[in-house]
Amino acid sequence: MMMHDDHKDDQLAQKVLERISGEHLVPRPRWEFIFKNYFFWIFGAFAVALSALAFSAMLFDIQNVDWRLSAATHANFLAFFLEAAPFLWAGALILFILVGYVNVRRTAHGYRYSLAVIALGAVLASLVLGSALYASGLGGEIEEAIGDHPPFYRPILVEERSWWLAPEKGLLGGRVISLAPDNTSFALRDFKGHLWQVEAGDLRNTDFAAVLRGGIVRIVGVPVAATSSTFHACFVFPWEIRYGFFGNFFHTPSPPRPPLFASTSERSVTTPRSEICKGIRPYRQLRSIDETSF
Amino acid sequence: MPPEMTDEEIVRRTLLDKEAFTPLIERYEAKLTRYLERLGVGVHEDCEDILQNAFIKAYRNLNSFDQTLAFSSWMYRIAHNEAMSFFRSRHARPQVVLDEGSETLLTELRDENSDTTHLAELRLSREELAKAFTVLTPLQRDVLTLRFFEDRSYAEISDILEVPTGTVSTLLYRAKRALREALPEPFSP
Structure with a gap:
């Protein structure tokens, strides 16, 4: 152990003071530290706010992916999950929470909070704020505004539309344009603008209710011929975009469409679907969804 | 400078006059x-270089000193960080040097393990304890040293x-457990 005495203390103090004078050192101004501290708090809070936006977009994705129809659109649930899961937003959520943590940790007293406390706080703040933003309808706006830009990512609605633009696989989606007077067919414009004549002979009342409401529908059926624009519909499901829990404050809704018919009472079909439909995949599951959920 | 002045008072004075820094240096040098x-x-x-740098850094950052902390903690933090920078620049691994504090540590290790062994029975050399310290992570060593x-x-x-x-509690607990495992009876579990 080294020896210490007053003389040595004086020596060190003298050396330090000489260096302070020689190098013209002065204490850094207080505002620098205050600014730095506020900067980290504000940047941390900003990162958490961004993570909340990412979470609201993630909620929008989850709300608008219809996993019940995954058996019709995908070979298996894993393939569906890989295409439908909001990886971009989940990644952004985690990234911004980490950025928030790093910033809070660098504030004057940030070291007093454990990783678990800061991370949990950031996650909770993101979830609560993100849910509120989604409820107000901002999630969909973010998804549509930002989701289109990364080259490796397609917004969920674009992705879903692509699933329903595969008539050769028995999947067709688009807007109902008109209904034949005898209810045996209806006209549909698909997401690429192509006009289809859809045979409706195999549709049940629930399917027809979706057609009569107009708007966008998803059809599972069979193409009549590879090159024709006629499609035989077996099941029709409505497609309503959910912008939030209580509607959307940010998205201007389309004007209400008059129903193509007043009710389905004119049509009551109880006979089983034809053999054409029974061959489609997955017939029993779709029939169960058709009869209960929609 | 009156000897009864607190560190915090000296800090306030130093912000007005750098000469007022001397008693703080004298208080903490040893x-x-x-x-x-x-x-x-x-x-x-x-050691002297590190201390000089630490005091210069403290002087430059006096305005960041948080009055809710003890000045000694703040000063130890600066000295600790300077020492770590020193070890990094030398690519050296800090080696804890054990002295009179070892007895307190050994008593604590023994007491938690057995209440029948008397302090007089401790026949562990500092070298043996220093060797056991090598099993600890740097942070565990720092915590044990400070405690x-x-x-x-x-x-x-x-x-x-x-x-x-x-x-700190977790690090202390794990450090003591690791030390007990590395030490002979009556410390080992």
Whole structure:
């Protein structure tokens, strides 16, 4: 152990003071530290706010992916999950929470909070704020505004539309344009603008209710011929975009469409679907969804 | 400068007059030198350089000193960080030097393990304890050093090492467990 005495203390103090004078050192101004501290708090809070936006977009994705129809659109649930899961937003959520943590940790007293406390706080703040933003309808706006830009990512609605633009696989989606007077067919414009004549002979009342409401529908059926624009519909499901829990404050809704018919009472079909439909995949599951959920 | 002045009062005076910094340097030089030696800074000149840099840094950052902390914790933190920078620049691994604090640590290790062994039965050399210390992580060594050799509270250790108090407890618990495993009877489990 080294020896210490007053003389040595004086020596060190003298050396330090000489260096302070020689190098013209002065204490850094207080505002620098205050600014730095506020900067980290504000940047941390900003990162958490961004993570909340990412979470609201993630909620929008989850709300608008219809996993019940995954058996019709995908070979298996894993393939569906890989295409439908909001990886971009989940990644952004985690990234911004980490950025928030790093910033809070660098504030004057940030070291007093454990990783678990800061991370949990950031996650909770993101979830609560993100849910509120989604409820107000901002999630969909973010998804549509930002989701289109990364080259490796397609917004969920674009992705879903692509699933329903595969008539050769028995999947067709688009807007109902008109209904034949005898209810045996209806006209549909698909997401690429192509006009289809859809045979409706195999549709049940629930399917027809979706057609009569107009708007966008998803059809599972069979193409009549590879090159024709006629499609035989077996099941029709409505497609309503959910912008939030209580509607959307940010998205201007389309004007209400008059129903193509007043009710389905004119049509009551109880006979089983034809053999054409029974061959489609997955017939029993779709029939169960058709009869209960929609 | 009146001797009864608190560190915080001296800090306030130093902001107006740099000469007022002298009593703080005098107050902490010996304590910090001993701490640096315990951290493994063996050469006197290195120790003095680190201390000089630490005091200069403290002076430059006096306005960032948080009055809710003890000045000693803040000063130890600066000295600790300077020492770590020194070890990094030398690509050296800090080696803890054990002295009179070892007995307190050994008593604590023994007491938690067995209440029948008397302190007089402890026949563990500092070399054996120093060897056992090599199994610890740098942070575990720092926590043990501050707790048993510098007699710092958990809150002070938290402020010096800038880790949460809960982490200090965990590090101490794990460090003691690791030491017991590395030590012979009656310390080993």
